[in-house]
Structure formats: structure tokens, C-alpha cells
Amino acid sequence: MTQAQSKIYVLDTNILLHEPLAFLSFQEHDVVIPMTVLEELDHIKDSKKDVARDARVSIRALENVLADASPEQMAVGVMLAGLGSKEHGPSGRLRIYTDLLMEPNKQVFTSNENDNRIINVALDLQRSFPDQAVILVTKDINMRLKAKGAGMQYVEDYRTDQLIDDIKYLSKGFIKVPGRFWDGVTDVDSQTEGRDTVHRIALTQLPELYINAFIIDEAKEFAGVVELIDDTHAEIVDLGVERLMARQAWGVHPKNIGQAMALHALLDPHIDLCILTGPAGSGKTLLALAAALEMVVEKNMYDKIIVTRSTPEIAESIGFLPGTEEEKMAPWLSAITDSLEVLHGQDVNTSGSLSYIMEKANIQFKSVNFMRGRSIQNAIVILDESQNLTASQLKTIITRCGEGTKLIVGGNLAQIDSNYLSAVTSGLTYLVEKFKNFSGSSTMMLDGVVRSRLAEFAEKSL
Numbered sequence: 053m054t055q056a057q058s059k060i061y062v063l064d065t066n067i068l069l070h071e072p073l074a075f076l077s078f079q080e081h082d083v084v085i086p087m088t089v090l091e092e093l094d095h096i097k098d099s100k101k102d103v104a105r106d107a108r109v110s111i112r113a114l115e116n117v118l119a120d121a122s123p124e125q126m127a128v129g130v131m132l133a134g135l136g137s138k139e140h141g142p143s144g145r146l147r148i149y150t151d152l153l154m155e156p157n158k159q160v161f162t163s164n165e166n167d168n169r170i171i172n173v174a175l176d177l178q179r180s181f182p183d184q185a186v187i188l189v190t191k192d193i194n195m196r197l198k199a200k201g202a203g204m205q206y207v208e209d210y211r212t213d214q215l216i217d218d219i220k221y222l223s224k225g226f227i228k229v230p231g232r233f234w235d236g237v238t239d240v241d242s243q244t245e246g247r248d249t250v251h252r253i254a255l256t257q258l259p260e261l262y263i264n265a266f267i268i269d270e271a272k273e274f275a276g277v278v279e280l281i282d283d284t285h286a287e288i289v290d291l292g293v294e295r296l297m298a299r300q301a302w303g304v305h306p307k308n309i310g311q312a313m314a315l316h317a318l319l320d321p322h323i324d325l326c327i328l329t330g331p332a333g334s335g336k337t338l339l340a341l342a343a344a345l346e347m348v349v350e351k352n353m354y355d356k357i358i359v360t361r362s363t364p365e366i367a368e369s370i371g372f373l374p375g376t377e378e379e380k381m382a383p384w385l386s387a388i389t390d391s392l393e394v395l396h397g398q399d400v401n402t403s404g405s406l407s408y409i410m411e412k413a414n415i416q417f418k419s420v421n422f423m424r425g426r427s428i429q430n431a432i433v434i435l436d437e438s439q440n441l442t443a444s445q446l447k448t449i450i451t452r453c454g455e456g457t458k459l460i461v462g463g464n465l466a467q468i469d470s471n472y473l474s475a476v477t478s479g480l481t482y483l484v485e486k487f488k489n490f491s492g493s494s495t496m497m498l499d500g501v502v503r504s505r506l507a508e509f510a511e512k513s514l
Contacts, residue, residue: 058144060084060181062174064190065092065166066472067210069103070442072110074210075146076135082144083132085114086173088166090148106444117146149173167192171199178205191472209477219465219475223488225327225495226266226313227258233267233274249290250279261286264323264494266313268293275309277316291316301346302395304338308500311335317494318343318460321353325450327484328462330498333507336462337436338391344432344460345395348413354432354458356414359388360449361436388417388436420449430456439463440470443482 059081067074068089075083090111097107121130129145174188187206188199196207229236241252255261267276267288275296280287296312299305301319306312310330317326318339328336347353389406396405409415420441435449438461446461453459461483465475475481487493 058082059185059187060177062086062149062170062177062186062188063089064170064188064192064195065089065096066191067189068093068110069096069106070191070210070472071444072106073113075114076132076142078142078144080143082129082147083142084147084149084173084177086149086170088169088173090114092166114146118148149177167195167198171195171202171204174199174204175202178203191477209474211477219481222329222465222481222497223262223265223484223495224497225317226268226310226497227260229258229267229269229274231269232271233269251276251288251290252285253288254285255281255283258286262488263491264317266316266496268309268313272309275313277313301339302342302350304342304395306339307335310496310498310500311339314339314496314498315343317496319346320494323492323494324453324458325487325490325493326458326460327480327487327493327495328460328498329465329480329484329495331466332464333504334498334500336464336498337388337434338394340434340436340460340462341388341391342395344434345409345413347458348432349409354456355430356416356432358416358418358428358431358433359436360418360420360433361438388415388434420445426452427454428452428457429454431458433457433459435459435461437463437467438483439465439468439478439480440473441479442473443479446479446483 059078060083061078061081062084063075065088068085071077075085093107093111097104097111117132117135118126118130126148127150129147132142132144132146135142170190171188174186178186185206186204187208188196188204189208189210190196190199191209196209199207237251237253237257239254239257243250243252258267261267261278261281263278263281265278267278268274272293275291275293276288277291278286279289293309296316297306297309299312299315299319301315304315306315311334314326314328314335317323326340328340330336341357344354344357348355348357392406392409393402396402396409420435433449433453438446440463441449450459461480463478463480465478465480468475468478470478473479484495488495
């Protein structure tokens with residue numbers, strides 16, 4: 053590859069916080085890290101923020117690469133060959149750019165903000181290497197706008213870990229067959245196993261199937277779930293629309309076929325990970341809590357319910373709230389207590405019922421920040437508002453789940469509060485796609501707003 057064909061990528065600090073080893077992901081192209089980025093990592097690594105660990109990992113990784121390099125080599129670039137994965141490992145160079153020494157007349161931005169200094173570096177490289185594409189990579193949307201306005205020709209989000217290009221391609225957890233199911237499926241081998249009927253069909257008839265995917269038809273006559281899949285055939289358990297809609301948990305009955313399929317997955321003891329996506333008011337939290345209470349209190353399948361969620365300010369603000377950890381978490385988990393009140397709103401003594409159920413089901417409110425290092429056994433973990441978490445943060449929580457633990461993850465990709473995440477880069481999207489072919493997980497996108505006609509109109513019109 054000629055020098056003109058290779059590219060120069062300038063990384064912003066948030067890229068290394070999002071993925072600490074991101075500088076190894078650009079294959080044959082060169083990577084430039086401005087000195088300002090190292091300064092920001094230095095400030096973050098000793099802070100109490102949740103990303104402090106990622107900053108330390110990134111600094112150690114950079115030190116391993118550059119430890120033996122001379123100042124002259126660091127200015128020109130240190131070869132990255134031999135690092136990363138064997139198949140797609142990097143072969144370009146890593147360079148630290150001393151932007152603090154840049155001549156004032158070369159700086160487009162004169163204010164000393166960190167973002168401006170990083171953009172100045174990218175602009176200076178663009179002038180110095182006119183034959184090469186210089187690309188500024190940042191997850192900060194406003195910084196991308198500023199860089200474009202200042203004259204950067206190429207500005208991108210970090211897409212190496214992006215699994216889909218558009219949210220419309222995200223797995224819904226079910227496949228809707230046009231018309232009647234049996235009109236399109238002719239080659240089938242059906243067998244009765246206990247109470248269930250299992251259909252074995254060729255994948256050529258339904259090529260988009262994956263494990264634990266639900267199948268429904270437009271005629272509302274067939275409902276099934278993929279139990280087993282191989283290279284040529286799939287085995288589908290016939291659930292029956294009426295039987296599916298008749299399921300209930302803790303007095304909650306599904307109001308549409310989407311909720312019915314979600315409830316089936318939530319109550320399935322063979323499913324270790326349930327992912328619920330969909331708009332506000334579609335019933336994600338209520339269904340998760342009802343199923344959890346059913347399995348803990350009525351069926352004694354688990355010992356306790358642990359409820360946690362992500363909020364952008366939680367790392368900074370939780371310490372200023374009074375009381376124990378659970379009392380501090382209460383304002384953030386009001387959606388759970390609201391759902392509990394709905395489930396027991398008809399009781400003679402609602403507050404007494406809530407206190408009894410909280411104790412009987414051993415419901416614990418925990419902060420995401422304190423999940424690291426734990427090993428949770430024989431429990432149901434409900435993770436709410438997960439759209440604001442990165443893939444690495446979700447990995448931290450999932451790897452805490454020990455033997456006999458069921459994880460229920462809920463989130464609305466239309467309500468992302470993070471400055472650096474979008475619907476396609478959210479950890480929730482990553483989780484849905486990565487676990488699509490895992491036999492112990494099930495995904496369901498709830499698309500009907502059932503909270504009220506007011507909420508439904510607002511979801512469609514505002």
C-alpha cells in the first residue's frame with residue numbers, strides 16, 4: 053500500500069474511554085494521539101468516574117507499545133505490527149502529537165479548550181499531509197460539527213465495534229410471516245412431545261430464523277418459537293396464539309401478542325438472558341417485575357430480585373443523597389416502585405402489601421457502580437434503562453451473574469441520554485446482536501404503547 057492510500061486517524065479522548073484498545077483497530081492505517089488526549093486520560097484515571105478504569109487500561113496499553121521508543125520515534129510513529137488479533141491486527145504506526153508546541157499562526161481555534169486543541173491537531177495534519185486522508189474520530193457530536201465547520205474534510209464516529217448500520221436492522225426477536233403461516237410452509241415434519249407439538253421445517257422456507265426467535269403470522273393463527281436450529285433445518289415449538297395470550301404472571305395478562313411472547317421468554321427457565329426493547333409505555337418494566345415476582349415468590353425458582361439501572365449522573369450524585377445504598381437508589385428506581393404499586397393497587401392495604409412483597413421476594417436496589425466485583429447466585433437481576441450503557445459496562449454486569457441467575461435487560465433506544473452513544477452504538481444494541489445466536493438468550497421488541505391513549509398519542513405525534 054502506498055502512503056497516499058493509507059489514512060491518518062486522529063483519536064479523541066472519548067474513543068479510548070469507549071474502547072481502551074481502540075488504537076489497535078485501524079489495521080494498516082496510522083493512528084495519531086494528541087498530547088491533549090494523554091492529559092485528559094491522566095485527569096480521568098484518578099477520578100471517581102466510572103470511566104477511570106478504562107482510562108487506566110488505555111494508558112497502560114499505550115505505555116506497553118511506546119515504552120522503548122525514543123522521542124524521535126514517537127514523533128515519527130512506532131510500528132504496531134504484531135499487536136492485536138492475528139487475522140486483522142494493525143500494521144500502521146502510532147504517533148503522539150505534541151500539539152502544545154504548535155505554532156500559534158497554525159491554530160484555527162485560539163481558545164484553550166481541549167476539544168479545540170485536538171481539532172487544531174487534525175487540521176495541522178491535514179495541511180501537512182495533503183496526499184493522505186486525515187480523519188478525526190470522536191463520539192462527541194458537537195465536536196464533529198465544530199471540526200467540519202473549521203475545515204476538517206473527514207470526521208467520523210468510531211464504528212469499528214458497530215454491528216449494524218441502521219437501527220431498523222436490529223433484531224426484533226420475532227419474525228412476522230405474511231398471510232397464513234401454513235400457506236407458505238409446505239415441507240414439514242410434525243411430532244408431539246408431551247403437551248407440545250414440534251414442527252421440523254427446512255431453512256429454505258424461512259431462511260432468517262435464529263435460536264429462540266418467535267414466529268407469528270399476519271392472520272394471527274400461528275405462534276411458535278425456534279427451539280433448535282442447524283445448518284439445514286429448524287425445530288419450531290407450536291405455542292398457539294390463544295395459549296400464548298392466556299399466560300399470566302403475578303396477575304398480569306398480556307395485552308398484545310408482543311407482550312405475550314415477552315412473558316413466555318421471561319417465564320422460561322431455560323432462558324438466562326431476556327432483552328426487552330421498545331418505546332416508553334410498552335410494558336417492559338411491568339412485565340419484567342411481574343415475571344420476577346412469579347418466579348421468586350410463587351414458584352421458588354430464585355432466592356431474590358436485584359434491581360439496578362443506569363443514570364448519567366449517578367456516579368456523581370448518588371453520594372449526596374441521604375441514607376443507605378438502597379435508600380440512595382430509591383429515586384432512580386421509582387419506575388420499579390410505580391410498577392409494584394400497579395400490581396398491588398387493588399389490595400386493601402397497598403402499602404402493607406408492598407412492604408410484605410419487598411421482604412418476601414427479597415427485592416434489593418443496587419447501583420450499577422457497585423456491581424463490579426460481585427458474584428450473584430440464584431437471583432433475578434433486572435437492569436432497567438440499559439440504553440445508556442456501553443458494551444463494556446454491560447459486559448461488567450453480565451459477567452457478575454453466577455450459576456442459576458437470570459438477567460432481564462430493558463431499555464428504549466429512543467431515550468439515550470449519553471453524549472457519546474447513539475442507537476447503533478449503544479451497548480443495548482450490541483447486546484441484542486451479539487446474543488442473537490446464543491441458546492440461553494431471548495430478545496423481544498415491544499412495539500405497542502399500552503400505558504394510556506395519551507401516552508400512545510404522544511409517542512406517535514410528538
